[in-house]
Amino acid sequence: xxxxxxxxxxxxxxxxxxxxxxxxxxxxxxxxxxxxxxxxxxxxxxxxxxxxxxxxxxxxxxxxxxxxxxxxxxxxxxxxxxxxxxxxxxxxxxxxxxxxxxxxxxxxxxxxxxxxxxxxxxxxxxxxxxxxxxxxxxxxxxxxxxxxxxxxxxxxxxxxxxxxxxxxxxxxxxxxxxxxxxxxxxxxxxxxxxxxxxxxxxxxxxxxxxxxxxxxxxxxxxxxxxxxxxxxxxxxxxxxxxxxxxxxxxxxxxxxxxxxxxxxxxxxxxxxxxxxxxxxxxxxxxxxxxxxxxxxxxxxxxxxxxxxxxxxxxxxxxxxxxxxxxxxxxxxxxxxxxxxxxxxxxxxxxxxxxxxxxxxxxxxxxxxxxxxxxxxxxxxxxxxxxxxxxx
Numbered sequence: 560x561x562x563x564x565x566x567x568x569x570x571x572x573x574x575x576x577x578x579x580x581x582x583x584x585x586x587x588x589x590x591x592x593x594x595x596x597x598x599x600x601x602x603x604x605x606x607x608x609x610x611x612x613x614x615x616x617x618x619x620x621x622x623x624x625x626x627x628x629x630x631x632x633x634x635x636x637x638x639x640x641x642x643x644x645x646x647x648x649x650x651x652x653x654x655x656x657x658x659x660x661x662x663x664x665x666x667x668x669x670x671x672x673x674x675x676x677x678x679x680x681x682x683x684x685x686x687x688x689x690x691x692x693x694x695x696x697x698x699x700x701x702x703x704x705x706x707x708x709x710x711x712x713x714x715x716x717x718x719x720x721x722x723x724x725x726x727x728x729x730x731x732x733x734x735x736x737x738x739x740x741x742x743x744x745x746x747x748x749x750x751x752x753x754x755x756x757x758x759x760x761x762x763x764x765x766x767x768x769x770x771x772x773x774x775x776x777x778x779x780x781x782x783x784x785x786x787x788x789x790x791x792x793x794x795x796x797x798x799x800x801x802x803x804x805x806x807x808x809x810x811x812x813x814x815x816x817x818x819x820x821x822x823x824x825x826x827x828x829x830x831x832x833x834x835x836x837x838x839x840x841x842x843x844x845x846x847x848x849x850x851x852x853x854x855x856x857x858x859x860x861x862x863x864x865x866x867x868x869x870x871x872x873x874x875x876x877x878x879x880x881x882x883x884x885x886x887x888x889x890x891x892x893x894x895x896x897x898x899x900x901x902x903x904x905x906x907x908x909x910x911x912x913x914x915x916x917x918x919x920x921x922x923x924x925x926x927x928x929x930x931x932x933x934x935x936x937x938x939x940x941x942x943x944x945x946x947x948x949x950x
Contacts, residue, residue, distance in 0.1 A: 562629055569637045576606045583642035590766075591648055592723050600644075604678045607646035614652060614676040617660075621668060622676025649720070651675035651682040655728045655747075658798040662745075662786045671726075671747070683750070685715040685729030685772060686795070692717075693936050695730070696739045696792065700774065702731035702746060704781065704788075709733070709746060711754075711777040717930060721757045721770035724750050729779075730795045733788060745791030745798075748779035764923035769930075799932060800876045821845040821890075824897045841897060848893055851886050855879075878945070881937035884927040891917075891924035 560568075578599040586594055594600060607613050610624060615631055617623025626634060638645075656675050659668055674680040691698040700713025711731055721727070727748050734742030748755070754777035759767035786794040818826065822845055825836040836842050859879065894917050895902030902917055904910035928934045942948040 562633060565630055566633045566637065569634055570640070572610075573637055573641055573643060576603070577641060577643045578603055581644045584644065586644060586648070592720065592768075594644070595648065601678075603644075604646045608677045611676070613645075613647040613678060614656065614672075617656070617672065617676060621660075621672035622674075647676075647678045649681055650684055650728075651680065654684065654798050654801055655682050657801045658728075658794065659785070661797065662794050667747075667783070667785065680725045681720065681723055683718050683721040683724035683727050683770075683772075685718055685727045685731075687717045688714060689716050693933050695795075696743070698730055698732060698743065700729070700731050701735065702733050702744060702779065704733070707781045709744075709779045709781065709784075711746075711748065711774040711779055713774050715772045715774075716769075717760075718757070718770045718772045719768050719930070721750070721772050722759050722767075726750060727772070728785075728798070730791055731779075733791075737789065740792050742789050743791045743795070744788055745785045745794040746779040747783040747785065748777060752777060754778065762923070763925070764919045766919075766923070819845075819849055821848055821893060821897065824894055828898050828901065844893060845897075848886075848890055852890070855882055855886055877932070877937040877940040880932055881934055881941065884934065887927050888924045891921045895921040 580597070580599045581603045584594070595604075604613060608622070611617070611619060611622060612624055612634070614621070614623040615626045615634055617625070619625050652675060656672060659671055663671070671680070675682070685700075686695055686698075688698050688700060700711065700715065702709040702711045709731070711729075713731070715729065718724075718727070727750055729746055729748060730743050731746055732742055733744040736742070750757075754775045756773045756775070758771045758773075760769045760771060761767050762769065785791070822836065825838070825841050825845055829841055830837045836845070862879075898914060898917060901910060901914045902921070904914050904918055906915065943950065
């Protein structure tokens with residue numbers, strides 16, 4: 560099939576099968592479970608899964624479509640053209656899936672990857688602990704091997720979506736006598752078992768996507784050890800690189816010239832004079848923010864182009880996390896600032912839904928420079944692994 564024929568077929572299929580409720584709406588991970596737990600979302604996911612389109616680049620044997628790079632680019636463009644939401648999302652596709660592709664045995668791939676691609680199984684991450692956040696290697700959750708399984712005791716925190724997850728990938732300490740970066744293993748465990756309990760943590764934004772997870776003689780099978788025993792630190796670091804290398808899909812090409820979101824808010828709340836936002840300081844802040852976002856977008860596109868050789872992501876992905884999280888945090892704050900008092904409303908008839916969403920977005924994004932690896936951690940990685948500075 561030619562690429563033009565592939566585009567026409569993809570365009571027609573998407574137009575006929577993507578529900579209108581799964582188009583043109585923002586999705587943040589705090590809202591994803593609610594959005595994707597609907598009949599339309601499940602129908603959309605199942606239709607795409609049947610074609611391998613939930614994981615388009617994965618091999619067909621694992622539930623993917625084995626698209627070529629050119630086909631994938633066309634697929635993304637046509638998805639963007641109708642503003643379609645991804646049929647499936649989450650840590651399965653973005654994090655543990657690619658990690659299993661690289662480090663898993665064939666049996667592990669066959670067991671887990673098709674269920675990730677179909678959306679049958681949801682995943683969460685067991686990394687941080689109450690005393691081991693930025694210094695992750697100091698983690699203390701213990702796993703003791705007994706026959707064909709590990710017995711796990713301890714606690715994880717900030718386990719996003721643990722209350723919705725079926726499985727967890729976790730770093731556990733299997734050799735307490737080793738140095739802190741050694742003696743750690745990477746295991747997979749079933750969340751639906753006696754010995755695993757989950758407690759959501761309410762956030763300032765009003766949601767509870769993060770959780771505490773407690774292990775009381777929980778079980779992880781020996782067959783679900785990923786990589787070598789006591790060598791899980793290498794696997795765990797690579798998974799984080801996959802997370803930080805995840806890039807947004809191409810934006811839909813504009814057919815009509817419109818204001819960017821910041822400028823539109825500025826016009827709506829501050830007014831305009833001779834075609835410009837009346838407030839000079841606001842104009843300067845908007846210009847700076849848009850330039851930063853565009854620079855980040857172009858950098859991601861360049862790195863993606865360079866990565867077509869198939870190389871796994873490296874330490875440079877920490878730059879994406881460091882810069883991207885900072886830009887997102889500042890962008891949310893700017894949207895609220897431009898609205899003035901209307902940008903700090905929590906409830907009441909005096910605020911419309913966009914204003915209430917902006918307040919929650921501003922509060923929610925206060926955390927983006929913390930979760931997924933704090934900015935301080937990313938700066939250390941960039942300094943040591945990218946710039947080669949001494950410890």
